[in-house]
Amino acid sequence: MDLRLLVVAAALAISVSAGAAPVLAPPAAPGPEVQLYVHIPSGQIAIQHLRIIDGTGAAPIEDATLLIDGAKIGAILPAGSPIPAGYRTIDGTGETALPGLVGMHNHLYYLQRPNLDPSGKFEQPIIIPQMTFSAPRLYLANGVTTMRTTGSVETYTDLALKREIDAGRLVGPHLDVTGPYLEGTGAFFIQNHPISDPEDARKEVAFWADQGVNSFKAYMNISRAELGAAIKEAHRRGLKVTGHLCSVTYPEAVALGIDNLEHGFFVNTQLDPGKQPDKCSDGTGTPTLLKMAPGSPEANALIKLLVDKHVAVTSTLPVFAQSVPLHEPLQARQMDVMTPQAKEAYLFSRNLTASRAGTQRAKDFARAYKNDLGLERQFVAAGGLLIAGPDPTGNGGTIPGFADQRELELLVEAGFTPLEAIKIGTLNGARLLGRDARVGTIAVGKQADLVVINGDPSSNISDVRRVELVFKQGVGFDPARLIESVTGKVGLW
Numbered sequence: 001m002d003l004r005l006l007v008v009a010a011a012l013a014i015s016v017s018a019g020a021a022p023v024l025a026p027p028a029a030p031g032p033e034v035q036l037y038v039h040i041p042s043g044q045i046a047i048q049h050l051r052i053i054d055g056t057g058a059a060p061i062e063d064a065t066l067l068i069d070g071a072k073i074g075a076i077l078p079a080g081s082p083i084p085a086g087y088r089t090i091d092g093t094g095e096t097a098l099p100g101l102v103g104m105h106n107h108l109y110y111l112q113r114p115n116l117d118p119s120g121k122f123e124q125p126i127i128i129p130q131m132t133f134s135a136p137r138l139y140l141a142n143g144v145t146t147m148r149t150t151g152s153v154e155t156y157t158d159l160a161l162k163r164e165i166d167a168g169r170l171v172g173p174h175l176d177v178t179g180p181y182l183e184g185t186g187a188f189f190i191q192n193h194p195i196s197d198p199e200d201a202r203k204e205v206a207f208w209a210d211q212g213v214n215s216f217k218a219y220m221n222i223s224r225a226e227l228g229a230a231i232k233e234a235h236r237r238g239l240k241v242t243g244h245l246c247s248v249t250y251p252e253a254v255a256l257g258i259d260n261l262e263h264g265f266f267v268n269t270q271l272d273p274g275k276q277p278d279k280c281s282d283g284t285g286t287p288t289l290l291k292m293a294p295g296s297p298e299a300n301a302l303i304k305l306l307v308d309k310h311v312a313v314t315s316t317l318p319v320f321a322q323s324v325p326l327h328e329p330l331q332a333r334q335m336d337v338m339t340p341q342a343k344e345a346y347l348f349s350r351n352l353t354a355s356r357a358g359t360q361r362a363k364d365f366a367r368a369y370k371n372d373l374g375l376e377r378q379f380v381a382a383g384g385l386l387i388a389g390p391d392p393t394g395n396g397g398t399i400p401g402f403a404d405q406r407e408l409e410l411l412v413e414a415g416f417t418p419l420e421a422i423k424i425g426t427l428n429g430a431r432l433l434g435r436d437a438r439v440g441t442i443a444v445g446k447q448a449d450l451v452v453i454n455g456d457p458s459s460n461i462s463d464v465r466r467v468e469l470v471f472k473q474g475v476g477f478d479p480a481r482l483i484e485s486v487t488g489k490v491g492l493w
């Protein structure tokens with residue numbers, strides 16, 4: 001299969017419950033497996049001389065004192081305030097606190113192409129092994145404290161992982177588990193139930209909602225009738241539906257009541273030549289994106305529709321950036337967490353993409369990518385809710401956690417300010433999840449879910465790579481130890 005198509009095909013996600021009450025579990029005491037990675041135990045902690053970016057888009061608070069009181073944020077005090085008795089003090093000079101990232105397209109698996117060779121050929125079936133060990137550690141280590149799985153392959157495993165994390169027995173972020181991909185026949189990976197008709201779609205949603213999933217994600221070969229039945233059942237239960245679409249266009253999905261669309265504007269097929277109703281087009285959305293320049297009548301109409309109907313859009317730039325020839329190389333620390341086989345597969349794909357530099361295909365993709373960046377900005381300017389996640393699939397170069405940081409950098413490259421990018425990566429996701437009363441910003445009374453950065457991402461967004469500490473419900477985790485624990489494991493577990 002064509003690798004670029006695979007990148008598009010591999011990207012996808014789901015959405016979460018918007019019930020009235022926050023759904024997060026109360027903090028459990030870290031068990032022995034979790035204690036290994038705790039740097040600062042829960043308690044009364046005062047971080048002094050800290051810059052705070054609160055996630056609302058507001059200017060940073062300089063030289064503040066942040067009080068963490070157990071699982072919650074106790075106070076934000078101005079410089080020079082006395083520290084209440086009993087607090088452990090930490091010097092935050094030169095450091096910045098951000099809300100924990102809310103990753104909205106954050107899979108817990110890896111994509112294997114059996115017997116991939118340097119020409120890009122491989123054998124079927126594509127297999128998707130779980131990264132239940134490495135992915136949660138990499139997300140947390142890189143500052144992701146809440147995430148949506150946005151399409152699952154082993155849904156029972158993801159649900160069990162969530163229970164174990166919530167119980168303090170395994171280390172990882174707060175999980176919002178998305179059900180299995182809602183997909184018809186023609187799925188590109190084999191571990192998938194092909195939905196046969198609208199009643200089958202309804203039953204699939206009902207079954208997994210009963211098992212405890214928080215959201216659902218439709219995929220590339222679902223019919224309008226099946227998607228409509230799935231949305232109806234999910235909404236009846238207060239759950240949301242997102243989609244990585246192809247067979248159903250964006251306007252069709254909006255008419256059916258979808259809550260969220262994955263992959264920015266890359267996978268809308270409404271203007272693809274030869275698009276047949278209920279069938280995925282050959283172009284999988286690229287021809288539409290090429291015709292939809294920002295500010296064009298087609299773009300304006302679509303964005304108005306999405307904003308009017310309150311449909312959120314998930315930006316997943318890191319996975320698409322992998323298809324740009326000569327895209328930024330992976331950092332050494334990212335290469336270090338991959339298995340030799342995963343590294344080889346990534347380098348084969350990277351080499352192949354580089355060999356296309358200057359071709360018409362590469363030029364078209366570069367123009368489509370640029371159109372998407374402009375449309376994401378136009379959508380936000382029009383009042384749309386843009387959320388963010390990396391989609392760790394594609395050519396293997398989108399690594400959990402590291403790629404969540406890369407998403408923020410790419411949003412800034414797209415023209416958002418660093419503070420806007422951080423808001424998209426924190427508060428906006430929490431809003432879609434219905435968790436914004438507890439997470440998504442640094443505010444008194446909210447959960448102490450935050451990232452302490454060495455540097456100032458409000459002036460240099462790439463400082464988000466320099467994570468010193470990650471607090472989840474007031475427990476401070478050591479990112480270096482977490483990353484060290486998965487050396488050479490991404491692609492295996």
Ligand SMILES: [Zn+2]
Pocket residue numbers: 010011012013105107150151391392393
């Ligand atoms: Zn995906």
